[in-house]
Amino acid sequence: MKDFVISTDTTSDLPESFILKNDIDIHPLYYAFGDEIYGKNNILSEKEFYARMRNGALPTTMATNPEDSEELFQKRVDQGLDVLHIAFSSALSSSYNNSALAANEVMEKNPGSKIIVIDSLSASMGEGLVVYRAIQLKNEGKSIDEVAAYINSHLQNFCHQFTVDDLNHLHRGGRVSKAAAVLGTLASIKPMLHVSSEGKLIPVGKVRGRKKSLIALVDKMEETIGSYRNETDVAFLSHGDCIEDAQFVADLVKERIGINVIINPVCPTIGSHSGPGTVALFYMGEQR
Known part of the structure; x- marks a missing residue:
């Protein structure tokens, strides 16, 4: 062989x-801030990338x-x-x-x-x-x-659940309306999203308050993991420069579902669209 x-x-x-x-x-x-292109041999640290976004810089991305x-x-x-x-x-x-x-x-x-x-x-x-x-x-x-x-x-068994801290980045990427972004900011509404069976980024709900949105990620995992609860050894969790929130979710997964979690930052290419404060939970389950 x-x-x-x-x-x-x-x-x-x-x-x-x-x-x-x-x-x-x-x-x-690849991604860019203005005329400066990054990726491959020219790389920003995640800290520097998200610091630029927090200071108002708007990156663009390339496949x-x-x-x-x-x-x-x-x-x-x-x-x-x-x-x-x-x-x-x-x-x-x-x-x-x-x-x-x-x-x-x-x-x-x-x-x-x-x-x-x-x-x-x-x-x-x-x-x-x-x-x-x-x-x-x-x-x-x-x-x-x-x-x-x-x-x-088994592609439909790789589940994605995530939330973001700032709806304006999703609005810029065409995922939510401007009105929804403004309302969400004023009312502390946090969107819940997932990646669909077709591989698309889809809003699936809203939660008021950051902590509730983080707990909702684990709620959704508990609903959809099914028999994979006993068959899988690990879940993955990525974050947009918010390690404390990521660790909170990882601890909750360990407590409620009994699975260890590997944590890593969201790369700039995806972070360009989801923004700082993104927390995303991934696991094998019965359904996306």
Whole structure:
């Protein structure tokens, strides 16, 4: 059985230690403040990125480009390896399509090579959780086709629940109306959102007050985790420079559901749209 590697995008928000331990290639997405473009070799720390947003700077974002992906795929093919690439939701970015184009280019130039690109229909550490599960299966000795088949058949079990502190960033991205953003700010209304079965970012409710919105994340997890409560070993949680709130949610998950939580910051590409104060909870469950 030919060996293979797993790759993903910047937007998976995986901890650096996990990436290095499992030899995961990361395909970069880009973001900009004004004319200055960041990503790949020019990177801001999350602290600096969110500090700029809090001071009023408005970043823009760009998807992966096929040239970067082609270079990373070709490197692995030259090493005699196949590649399973898990991409950012196609409903939120053109990164999946760009990676698929790059994969086809490399396979055409290298007969006998195999590059499988999966649309994760996921974002942030939800995408990261898909990668985590794929790595587990690979380490169990599953082939690239077996891992891809499992992931594709379980995409609807990777659940995303999140809330934001400031509706204005979602308004700028077209997710809520200006009136809703203003009302939410005045009335301390916090939106509850999830990533749908189609990989889209969808508002699913509103809660008054920050602490209640954080508790609501765990309430929703408890409602939807089902039999995976006894089958999963970890949940993921990402945050927009609000580690105390993230730790509060992680402690609540451990207390109420008995699952450990891995915490990591939301990357700038996603944070550009969700803003500082985002808290997002990811786990395997019965339904999105």
